[in-house]
Amino acid sequence: MSILDNKKVIIIGDRDGIPGPAIEECVKTVESAEVVFSSTECFV
Template sequence: MALFDNKKVIIIGDRDGIPGPAIEECLKTTGAEVVFSATECFV
């Protein structure tokens, strides 16, 4: 049983760091369900 099996995940990426879609791609193989993914600019 993996850490993210059957879990719902909210992803908030950073424009100058790691964007949300990149994190989402990494989580696709973990069994997690991405319910929200966004890339924000924190100033």
């Protein structure tokens, strides 16, 4: 059981940290989680 089971997920990655697509790949390992938005932003 995961805390992401049956959840909708919004991902905001950081350009100088962990990018959104990398986090999205980790979330995809939970079959019942749904990524509804994924983006990589630059926080300056």
